[in-house]
Amino acid sequence: xxxxxxxxxxxxxxxxxxxxxxxxxxxxxxxxxxxxxxxxxxxxxxxxxxxxxxxxxxxxxxxxxxxxxxxxxxxxxxxxxxxxxxxxxxxxxxxxxxxxxxxxxxxxxxxxxxxxx
Numbered sequence: 001x002x003x004x005x006x007x008x009x010x011x012x013x014x015x016x017x018x019x020x021x022x023x024x025x026x027x028x029x030x031x032x033x034x035x036x037x038x039x040x041x042x043x044x045x046x047x048x049x050x051x052x053x054x055x056x057x058x059x060x061x062x063x064x065x066x067x068x069x070x071x072x073x074x075x076x077x078x079x080x081x082x083x084x085x086x087x088x089x090x091x092x093x094x095x096x097x098x099x100x101x102x103x104x105x106x107x108x109x110x111x112x113x114x115x116x117x
Contacts, residue, residue: 024065036057
């Protein structure tokens with residue numbers, strides 16, 4: 001959120017302009033790719049997700065990009081730090097035992113993120 005806040009004018013135009021669906025799709029696809037890589041690194045090789053991976057990715061991508069878009073439309077009335085903390089709290093409330101991808105946003109898994117970059 002801090003980077004988005006620092007480049008708010010650009011992100012607002014790119015995410016909140018109907019003519020820029022291409023950018024939204026590219027951002028969505030990029031996040032999907034990173035989440036897929038994260039899952040590959042973090043999941044047990046024989047583990048089947050309790051919720052299909054494509055549904056998890058769609059849920060997280062849509063929620064995060066939608067939240068960012070509305071945050072920008074509302075004039076960023078909350079700080080980037082508050083937004084980051086709020087997203088963390090919301091994700092913590094979900095049952096992460098069934099949705100491995102929620103750990104993508106956890107600071108505890110940062111070493112694993114090094115493997116997907």
